[in-house]
Amino acid sequence: MLFPAPATAHDSIVSSYPAAASSVDSPPDEISITFSAELLGEGGTGLIEITGPDGVVYSEGEPEIAEATITQHLSANAPSGRYTVLWRVVSSDGHPTSGEYGFEVLTSAPLSPSPTPSTTAAPTATPTPSSTESAGTDGVRTEGHGEATGGGAALPVFLITGVTVVLIGLLIVVLLLRNARRRRDAEQP
Structure with missing residues (x-):
């Protein structure tokens, strides 16, 4: 009675590329987020949606989960400006956790010399924020149980x-x- 049961915490973000609230010189080929423990599930259990300054989703293909890291490819024709990264994964404790953060691309990707138009992935369902959403100190938002995504x-x-x-x-x-x-x-x- 005097000793409470240990609290279980969802996995938190250890690192991300690009980092939350950072600026990069050109659009990255991919976005990766590494968590404090191995993520559960393969294909379909994770989501990274990368929305550009024009409101277009630049996520390309399905995200890849490898141990504690989820990676999402970014469309080659991503413009410069502010991006929002929405993510959702299944923590090692079996519970889904999600959040979002932003980063900025300073220069656009060079246009390809070929006249063929490039395609972007169709917009996917955007996770809706809930009343349990909180803001972190570095611009990172998390949803659910108050876990921080800024690492530490x-x-x-x-x-x-x-x-x-x-x-x-x-x-x-x-x-x-x-x-x-x-x-x-x-x-x-």
Whole structure:
């Protein structure tokens, strides 16, 4: 009763390319996000949707999941500007987790010399934000259970939880000792 059950936390982002709130000189070939533990599932269980400054989705093909990393290819004709990356994966604890972050491309991809138009992937369903969404300090948003996606933010949560548990335990011990002292004093004539 004095010791709470351990809290389970979803996997958090350890790194991403491009990084949240960063700028890159040219459009990357792919977006990759690495989590703190191996992701569950293959094909269809992960999603990365990359939306450009013009509102067009530049994700190309299906995302690839390899251990703790999910990778999504980016269309070759991506323009310069601000991009939004929406992601959804299944954490190692079996629960889905999702979020979004942004980055900026400073220059457009060079146009190909061939006159054939390039195709972009059809827009996919956009995850809808819920009321449990929170904003991180580096522009990263997460949805669900308050897990941080900036990498290292899980430590303060565990630290705060641990300190809180210790303080509650000390308070209980002090109250029990005070109660025992009062009983002892009341029994003495």
